[in-house]
């Protein structure tokens with residue numbers, strides 16, 4: 001009897017230790033802004049099955065560590081029924097009976113226990129012996145958790161195979177050791193990064209389908225962006241509580257790896273600490289140093305890699321909005337904001353220059369054509385990038401594509417939005433949405449991935465939901481595939497370029513956006529393009545996104561330099577790009593590195609136009 005009283009007290013203590021800190025965290029999440037979006041339940045469920053139950057993405061991204069993690073996770077799930085049975089035994093009950101079902105189940109789970117021991121040992125080896133920098137400082141909790149898991153598995157195996165006579169003292173001690181380990185584990189979970197066991201299935205289910213999706217502000221309700229922690233979205237607060245401190249975001253962040261203060265992992269940990277301390281606390285300064293908010297290129301590498309569905313970009317952008325509303329944007333941003341307000345392009349070109357270029361080069365005016373070719377500011381004004389536009393026009397004309405342009409298009413407002421100036425962005429978006437809707441546009445093709453993404457965001461501002469927006473490499477790939485353009489002599493004698501994946505195509509875009517440019521380059525040059533070390537969806541940013549093209553990069557090494565050095569290390573004599581920002585940044589870096597005269601930086605469309613038969 002006394003033993004059962006002790007057991008009941010221990011269980012109550014374990015459950016209290018588990019529930020109480022979770023309640024504190026849920027209360028903090030509840031104080032954040034807005035609710036959660038759980039639309040498209042079937043699509044969310046399918047993703048949940050793949051990402052959580054099958055651990056598909058984790059294994060695909062890091063096969064060995066992912067598989068070891070999956071073994072531990074699957075072991076946990078398998079252990080739920082035998083754990084309940086274990087405690088029931090303490091009260092003389094047999095939840096799973098003691099017949100064939102019990103025998104088969106416990107032996108099967110014994111196999112899982114061995115798998116968990118293998119997985120846990122490998123993960124502990126990595127954390128405590130290999131110690132990759134991304135994992136940060138050693139923590140006592142992680143050591144304790146690893147130890148407890150090993151004890152749980154060993155005591156379970158002893159119970160099933162060695163101490164089958166449960167009436168002996170040693171079997172009894174083994175039973176208590178197993179029970180206490182479980183209860184201690186319950187205490188530890190919510191007090192450590194292992195809380196992700198509870199929260200990550202929820203965070204993953206609720207994760208947005210779009211990377212870095214920010215909601216429009218409702219100015220009438222006096223929404224101006226985040227200044228206190230509680231102004232950040234509930235999903236950000238949930239994410240901060242969920243962070244498993246794996247450091248994948250740290251590993252892939254171009255700002256972190258070029259020596260800047262921004263570290264997306266530390267950002268989430270600082271937000272978590274702030275939320276737990278006081279959700280009414282200011283974000284900038286008291287919770288997170290101000291400069292980190294102006295170092296993010298919104299490249300998406302952190303969010304794309306995060307195994308538990310955290311979007312680190314959203315709090316950065318929400319905080320930028322708050323700072324812009326308080327007049328705290330960097331001074332260089334104020335210049336391009338002013339240009340956008342006065343001339344509707346960030347580079348301060350007068351509009352008639354675009355009209356002249358369009359007229360002189362015979363771009364058809366859009367009038368119910370199949371495609372609207374959205375030119376974007378650089379194609380309309382910049383002397384160098386106009387060459388890309390003319391190449392693309394040549395391809396469209398050769399293939400007989402039905403297309404036109406709208407001479408009065410304004411900047412999409414990509415940089416204004418990413419810089420946090422939502423008011424200015426809303427003005428530009430509204431003007432462009434009116435233009436697109438009145439022209440009854442159905443399909444849009446753009447050479448700039450930032451335009452593609454930003455126009456897709458116009459659906460929150462009244463653009464017809466059926467409008468299709470694609471990148472020019474997709475259209476060119478389709479034209480090549482359909483035989484609508486033929487390319488001269490299979491590219492013989494042409495140097496094989498290295499291809500740089502733009503972040504806004506490889507991570508923000510669709511799956512085909514990674515292969516289309518490669519397919520096109522293969523057709524144009526006769527060879528698959530060379531691949532830099534970080535490529536495809538793990539591509540390393542050029543440094544321009546998130547309005548950073550307008551910022552002064554004063555800390556650490558320049559991102560475009562690091563990327564260009566990596567591209568040049570392939571030995572290529574030309575660099576193929578698919579984004580105007582990338583072209584500027586990489587061309588600048590080739591000049592800085594003394595390679596400007598020998599290495600050409602060209603858009604995929606220029607490779608094709610040069611080979612048109």
Ligand code: SF4
Pocket residue numbers: 249252253254255256262263264295296297298299300301302303312313
């Ligand atoms: S979006 Fe890119 S630059 Fe910004 S924090 Fe994430 S990885 Fe770093």
Ligand code: SF4
Pocket residue numbers: 242243244245246247248249250264265268302305306307308310312
């Ligand atoms: S934010 Fe995501 S990727 Fe970064 S450390 Fe936390 S769990 Fe890992």
